[in-house]
Amino acid sequence: MPEGHTLHRLARLHQRRFAGAPVRVGSPQGRFAHEAARLDGRVLERADAWGKHLWHHYEGDLVVHVHLGLYGAFTDWDLPAPDPVGQIRMRMTGATHGTDLRGPTACEVLTPDRVEAIEARLGPDPLRPDADPERAWSKISRSRTPIGALLMDQSVLAGVGNVYRAEVLFRHGIHPERQGRSLDRQEWDAIWADLVELMQVGVRRGRMHVVHPEHDHGEPAYAADRPRTYVYRRAGASCRICGEPVAHAVMRGRNLFWCPRCQQ
Missing domain, CATH: 1.10.8.50 (Helicase, Ruva Protein; domain 3)
Known part of the structure; x- marks a missing residue:
């Protein structure tokens, strides 16, 4: 299972490549299709992490929660977008880059209060500046x-x-x-x-x-x-x-x- 540094590294990458602009969000696999439709075209405001949890904060107070678990992984690519291969739960496409998420334990859309509830159950994260x-x-x-x-x-x-x-x-x-x-x-x-x-x-x-x-x-x-x-x-x-x-x-x-x- 990926350890915390992996999620923080992903958060920094996604912040750099996608934040501050509209993002196309889809679900070639179909399991995330309803949630993706709510996100598609919205601005990704920021990406961050707490422990082994990755957060994508979109305009409109929608937050994508990703927990990679044992088998989850992101695959990055440059535009033009390649044809979907395999079981892609979530595909994000920005102005110049894209990424595909496969096999996560969790990939869901939450409201900020539910994010706060999850974070309240977590201990301090050594990689967060607000850690106590x-x-x-x-x-x-x-x-x-x-x-x-x-x-x-x-x-x-x-x-x-x-x-x-x-x-x-x-x-x-x-x-x-x-x-x-x-x-x-x-x-x-x-x-x-x-x-x-x-x-x-x-x-x-x-x-x-x-x-x-x-x-x-x-x-x-x-x-x-x-x-x-x-x-x-x-x-x-x-x-x-x-x-x-x-x-x-x-x-x-x-x-x-x-x-x-x-x-x-």
């Missing part, structure tokens, strides 16, 4: 839940997924099964600051770069088109720092990776 890390700390500092689960709870912290969860805990030597309330404020402040920096790098580069330059060597990444990670998807491989085999378990239905020596 105190809101997350107030929950973490009182919780017996493992920090590895709390970081993935979107009502505690929005936008963090499996990769950032595994890597930020490794970078700070924190075992994922430590209870949230066992962290001190200094540890939380360091985690938050690191997430802000790492996720901003992800927005700029379009990839999650989590390994310090001095450690970025040796065994290649888990996939050919991905930067190296410290522990994510490296179960049984040697830790890049201490050589201990990376451990793996399942926590609340998601794969969990850590180094038993570096994260005692």
